[in-house]
Every structure is written in C-alpha cells, then in structure tokens.
Amino acid sequence: MNKAKRQTGKGKAQTGRAKRQLRSRLERERRRVRRQHRDAVVPNFDGPLLGRANVVYELSERTKGTAHGGMGMVARLVEKVGLAKEIDSSLSLLKLHKPYYEPDHVLNIAYNALCGGQRLEDIEQRRCDRVFLDGLGVPAVPDPTTAGDFCRRFDEASVMALQEAVNRSRLGVWAVQPPSFFAQTAKIDADATLVSTDGECKQGMDISYNGIWGYSALMVSLANTREPLFLALHGANRPSHEGVVERYDLSIELCRQAGFTDILLRGDTDFSLTAELDRWDADGVRFVFGYDA
Numbered sequence: 001m002n003k004a005k006r007q008t009g010k011g012k013a014q015t016g017r018a019k020r021q022l023r024s025r026l027e028r029e030r031r032r033v034r035r036q037h038r039d040a041v042v043p044n045f046d047g048p049l050l051g052r053a054n055v056v057y058e059l060s061e062r063t064k065g066t067a068h069g070g071m072g073m074v075a076r077l078v079e080k081v082g083l084a085k086e087i088d089s090s091l092s093l094l095k096l097h098k099p100y101y102e103p104d105h106v107l108n109i110a111y112n113a114l115c116g117g118q119r120l121e122d123i124e125q126r127r128c129d130r131v132f133l134d135g136l137g138v139p140a141v142p143d144p145t146t147a148g149d150f151c152r153r154f155d156e157a158s159v160m161a162l163q164e165a166v167n168r169s170r171l172g173v174w175a176v177q178p179p180s181f182f183a184q185t186a187k188i189d190a191d192a193t194l195v196s197t198d199g200e201c202k203q204g205m206d207i208s209y210n211g212i213w214g215y216s217a218l219m220v221s222l223a224n225t226r227e228p229l230f231l232a233l234h235g236a237n238r239p240s241h242e243g244v245v246e247r248y249d250l251s252i253e254l255c256r257q258a259g260f261t262d263i264l265l266r267g268d269t270d271f272s273l274t275a276e277l278d279r280w281d282a283d284g285v286r287f288v289f290g291y292d293a
Helices: 002-040 071-081 083-090 102-114 120-127 130-136 144-151 156-175 179-183 244-258 274-282
Strands: 186-196 213-222 227-235 263-267 286-289
Touching: 071 083, 071 102, 071 130, 071 156, 083 102, 083 156, 102 120, 102 144, 120 130, 120 144, 156 227, 156 244, 186 244, 213 244, 227 244, 244 263, 244 274, 274 286
Parallel strands: 186 263, 263 286
Antiparallel strands: 186 213, 213 227
16 A cells, blocks of 8 residues: 555656746747747848748658647547437447447547537548547548548437437536535527528528528527537528427536526527416526617
8 A cells, every 4th residue: 555655746746847847848948939039029121021931841750740639638628528328328329330430420520620620521630630530549530531421320219319418518627616616607598590501402401581591500508618409400491499498408508517507598589489478487497688679
C-alpha cells in the first residue's frame, strides 16, 4: 500500500513539473512576441511589409501535425461523459457492423462539422489526414458515401432517440455542477428559424412565404447555458411552433431530473398555446409568452 502511494505521489509530481514547464515555455513565447511587437515600431523605408513571404515548405519525415489539434480534447470529453455508450444503447439502425457501430457514424459526422466541414463530402479530408486519425486512435472513419447511407436510415423516432441519448450524457455533465447551478431558474426557450438550402430535391423541404426553399428548424434550448435540448426539422412552409409541446414537456422532465425546481418556458407569440397553459400552470411550470393583442 505504501509503495503504491509513493508511486502515485511520484506521478503527481511529474505531472506538476510538466505543467510548470509548459507554462514556462508559453510565457517565454509570449515575451518573444511582445518583444517583436515592440521592436517593429521603427521608421520603414523599404516599402509595404505584407506583400512578401518568408515561408519554406517541406515534408517532414518524423514530425507530424494537423490543423485540428483540438479534436483530441473533444474525443476525450466524449469518452469522459460516456456519449458513445449512450448512443450505442439508443440506436439500432445497422444489422452488421463492418466495423463501424452507430455512435461511430454519428460522431464521424459531428467531428466533420467541428473541423469546419459543411457537407458529407468533406469527411474525405478527415479520412486522408493521418494525424487526425492517429489522434482519434482509429485506422479509418466512414467515408462520405457510407455516412450518407447511414443518414438515410433515420426516421423521426431514431432522431428523437439520438437526442435523448445526448441528453442523458448531458445529465452527467450537469451533475458535477455546484448547487448554485440548480438553485437558479431553468429558462427553456423555443424558437424556429428558416434554414435555406441549395438542394432542389431534398426530402421534406418546402418553399416559405417569402419564396425561400428550405426547412423550418425548431430549437428548444436551455437559456442558462445556451445548450440545445431538442431540435425538429419541418418544411419551410410550416407553423414555427409545430411539435413544440412534446419538446417543451421533454425539456421540463429533463431539467427536473437534473435537479432544477423552478422552470420557466419562454417564446414569442407563436408559442402562446392556450390549450396547454392551464396544464403547465397546474404542474408548477411558469411561462412568459408573447401574445397578439
């Protein structure tokens, strides 16, 4: 036991020393930059500065780099909160895993967006980034065609199951917050916005009142932390509040399960759903909605 404690103490000391060395290196770099800035303010007789380049490109044999170094931290966060396990227990869309499971496909699309990808085709850039793959500890990620096939397997129930899996992981994140986090009022906002699209044959799209083709995206979020709790996608020519009652109720249940006691619903005039107000009031839920008058 004493030997184990000594080893643990040694490991903590090494970690602390590494952190101090890192802070020292960062501080030296900051001092160099400040010194460069200070020395740069001198008379210049040689012409404009930014039209030149002093960069030489070479392919290193030993050193590797990626433009998306932050993905390592994102992957560690996903592991810590158990998001992949929650998704795996909620989605069953594949009959055979060769080799990818449902959370692999979901996270592949999410990671692509986090790296600046705007289309499924941009996943190919991640597949060809060996450092990115090494950072995630995988030999490959699903290609764009496979990702598209996976998306087409979703129905409305699957989309809701995925959102509920994310929210179960969210409960674990909220659980480590201090008591003051739950003492505040949980402000649940709902609003919809028009998302235009360049596609001409996308399923479910419609034309809005002002001639824009796309979707009406409904989002129910926790205003305290700006976290989206539930999303819904409808054709553009649909009422903005369509489907919000179910998502309001699920958000109320989620916040109460987390530990919030005071809950406030908010929305504009489209969300003044008179058929639900008495029910919410009897349940102890407060609300502030706009009202046409």
